[in-house]
Amino acid sequence: MFSLEKEYKGWSFNRVFRHVLYWGFWLTFYCVLNASYQGTGYEEWFWLELMLMTVKLPYAYFVAYFLFPKFLPKKQYVVLFILMLIFAFLGVGVMTFLLQTFPEVANDQPSEFWSVKTLFRAVDLVYIASLVVVIKMIQRHFRQERQNALLKEEKISSELQILKNQLQPHFLLNTLNNIYGLVLDGDKKAAGTLIQLSNIISYMLYECNVKFTDLQKELDLVKNYLELEKIRYGGRLDLSFEVEGHVAGQKIAPLLLIPFVENSFKHGVSQSQGKSWIRILIQVHGNQLSFLIENSVAAPTASTPKLKSGIGLENVDKRLGLIYPGAHKLDIRSGETFQVHLNISL
Secondary structure (H helix, E strand, O other): OOOOOOOOOOOOHHHHHHHHHHHHHHHHHHHHHHHHHHOOOHHHHHHHHHHHHHHHHHHHHHHHHHHHHHHOOOOOHHHHHHHHHHHHHHHHHHHHHHHHHOHHHHOOOOOOOOOHHHHHHHHHHHHHHHHHHHHHHHHHHHHHHHHHHHHHHHHHHHHHHHHHHHHHHHHHHHHHHHHHHHHHOOOOOHHHHHHHHHHHHHHHHHOOOOOOEEHHHHHHHHHHHHHHHHHHHHHHEEEEEEEEEOOOOOEEOOOOOHHHHHHHHHHOHHHOOOOEEEEEEEEEEOOEEEEEEEEEOOOOOOOOOOOOOHHHHHHHHHHHHHHOOOOEEEEEEEOOEEEEEEEEEO
């Protein structure tokens, strides 16, 4: 089957058949055109055009498969045009020789090289060859477009995998540190945190290796993470987590929301010795997701180091640009509180 995107290698029966049809069309076209114009029979023009095809065919393939691939990528257009003309006139010379050698087939066509027919035949050769080249150029364009799309998809896939591989160890390290703190304190809740962590690791290992996952699974991941942090911080954490709208059936890129939640604890609650709070509101209307998270910020002191967002938020910002180009809006505000508002077209 013919395809504009396919790169053909070798000469299969189907490919040869298509070329025979192409040249059969031109042979028929010239026979009908000349016979109608001259008011003569088709058979005599058929044998004449069949003889001239022995020049037109090699010239067209020489231009399409040798000259254009050699000079077009280098943008040597002038050289290409000159060579096409030179070989066209050489082809006309061969045609003249054939007309002089086989006068019975020439059908009273001028057999002198220097005649008005010379220019016409040269232009005719260039024209036929150009059509072959146009077909090849169209095939090459569609093939290049397809290759570019595949390369872009592979680039996005590889970049997402790199970002995901960076994020998972980062997230797990912080969570393990939390559990380690509970163990050192002899807290009996440490065992429960291991179950929560087991659920998180299971999700990351077995359900995150896809481009999109169920939104509900992402929300479950957030819930498990919040449960871990509630055990750690106890009564000094005021936590609110609300989900509004229809979540079932919605898809989202995996590990997209958790870095914002993690960041609220890392640079909010963990930096405060007193009461802290975090508000999370997720709204789903149609295919629009609104994710709002806001946390209290501890009053800075002279000994408080300047905090950076770390690789978590940097990664999620890159991923948003890769997965949802033109279909998301991220607003981060820092002041008396730290607020992140993300809108995504799922």
